[in-house]
């Protein structure tokens with residue numbers, strides 16, 4: 001930590017560094033937070049507070065600054081780090097009941113004074129005291145959003161979500177469903193676990209976890225716990241390879257594709273860290289080849305295989321827009337696949353509860369480029385299928401261009417393809433995440 005940042009209490013110092021990296025420099029929330037928490041000595045309660053501050057503030061940033069700007073002449077003129085510190089302190093005051101208001105005001109005022117100037121210290125004090133005086137009105141949409149705003153502007157501000165995403169959801173799914181997605185995007189994601197069914201005591205462990213008083217539901221070997229209420233002993237169960245962290249919605253989309261009837265050889269063409277590859281192998285699905293364009297994720301997948309005691313499939317660093325290399329066909333002893341899983345790179349707007357920063361990192365142009373990559377992956381994966389083979393397409397986003405329209409365009413240009421199934425996470429899900437699935441069959 002730099003000397004200046006250590007002017008703050010540890011949890012706030014680290015949270016401020018994290019939100020600065022995430023929101024000012026576009027870095028990924030989860031890797032920033034993991035990296036920072038690993039790099040400093042910090043108590044467990046401080047690490048928990050830092051995590052809560054980072055996620056909470058990133059989820060509600062625009063709403064918080066709309067409130068703060070009522071007491072500032074021109075908030076854009078504030079030094080960026082001061083603005084972030086004000087936002088973090090405001091988040092504590094508005095949403096963390098266990099922290100007394102004076103504590104939040106104190107650290108922020110003293111940081112502003114010492115890091116910037118006596119004037120900014122005074123301003124900080126005045127702004128935060130005014131915010132405190134708002135009381136319950138600060139939690140009212142009509143206070144946050146001026147009456148002249150359009151519906152999309154109003155929802156964008158209240159739910160701290162870029163307007164183009166709100167407009168896309170309103171146009172694609174209607175207001176009621178758009179609100180469901182927006183509400184999920186400002187909520188904490190529940191904890192999803194998957195019991196490793198290849199272990200001899202798997203069923204007993206699943207039953208034991210399901211009987212835990214906090215457990216929200218069990219589906220097969222998947223379990224759901226409320227955010228922040230993971231069962232005790234999770235660390236050692238993870239280390240022993242008896243369980244994995246995997247969101248229940250991610251397990252559900254795989255289950256919806258009925259992997260028990262998939263025929264091998266299977267190619268997982270965007271395997272990432274192997275969340276789905278390992279789930280498939282645990283279920284006995286013959287995944288013979290796994291590939292991805294991220295070296296780091298492929299290495300992560302290999303570590304996961306080891307942790308879980310699974311036989312790793314042949315894997316290569318390779319784009320799914322390219323045909324597999326000859327060595328793949330030699331390795332699997334075939335010249336085509338019977339099933340390809342394409343869990344494609346997507347805008348991730350269905351998983352904002354888990355990755356709230358995605359909303360700020362995505363751009364419309366970036367999404368257009370993803371749509372092109374997805375189309376190229378679909379075309380190439382389909383070409384590698386044997387007759388009657390199955391292409392299983394998945395995204396963790398809610399965007400018609402990446403989901404329904406992507407599949408409709410593929411079917412229109414691919415006469416040999418038929419769509420056997422389209423599915424999405426039910427909108428009333430307790431998982432607060434939304435996935436899309438299309439199962440395509442080759443003639």
Ligand SMILES: C[S@@+](CC[C@H](N)C(=O)[O-])C[C@H]1O[C@@H](n2cnc3c(N)ncnc32)[C@H](O)[C@@H]1O
Pocket residue numbers: 269270271272273274275276277291292293294297318319320321343344345346373
């Ligand atoms: C949704 S993630 C996959 C998650 C993974 N299947 C899991 O369940 O853990 C999409 C993956 O696609 C990879 N990717 C991006 N572009 C790709 C391409 N052209 N070919 C193959 N993989 C790609 C990304 O590195 C990322 O790991």
